Amino acid sequence: MSGAVVVAWLRLAASRVAAERVHLTDLDAAIGDGDHGINLDRGFTALEARLSARDVSTEAAGPLLALAGRTITGTVGGASGALYGRALLRAAAALDAWPIDAGPPVARVAAALRAAVDGIAALGRSRPGEKTMLDALVPAVEAIEAAATVGADLADALRQAADAAEAGARATRPLLATKGRASYLGERSIGHLDPGAVSSALLLGALADAAAGGV
Secondary structure (H helix, E strand, O other): OOHHHHHHHHHHHHHHHHHOHHHHHHHHHHHOOOOHHHHHHHHHHHHHHHHOOOOOOOOOHHHHHHHHHHHHHHHOOHHHHHHHHHHHHHHHHHHHHOOOOOOOHHHHHHHHHHHHHHHHHHHHOOOOOOOOOHHHHHHHHHHHHHHHHOOOOHHHHHHHHHHHHHHHHHOOOOOOOOOOHHHHHHHHHOOOOOHHHHHHHHHHHHHHHHHHOOO
């Protein structure tokens, strides 16, 4: 995955987060602190500004993801800032560690997404089924890994991952939250979408569109 695709993704993600800020915040108000959309928009606005700075190189994917991770960690705040920041930093490290000429691009991106998801799971001490962003992200990484094994190209594999994330986010509605602020509600958390899963699906949808050139 080129630096140009990463820049296109991050900028498209910033635009979509801004457009969905109120929706994401409303979802969070139902079962959380009520600031998920606001915080995520603040982080991506800061990231957009950093991408436009003259001192930022846009050639390599790994350093761009690391920049994104540091920016999100420093500006989003709360659990989502730490989790998304960790994910981006782990993805950056995975890309940098993978020889650029070793295997198809989809395998490299799948490894980066796996590292990101594993980083979130470790930091949040969570797993799928607990009404968190992992309910969108784990199906996504499984989808891209499966696509990679059958030789799908990067754009198709990322679309499959994004579709899996969207389905996973929708499937959080009937779940009982057992992690985070939502877990304090007990059975009252049932019937609501998890805002982190929804924003995860949004970000992966933007990545698939950027990879396909649909920006």
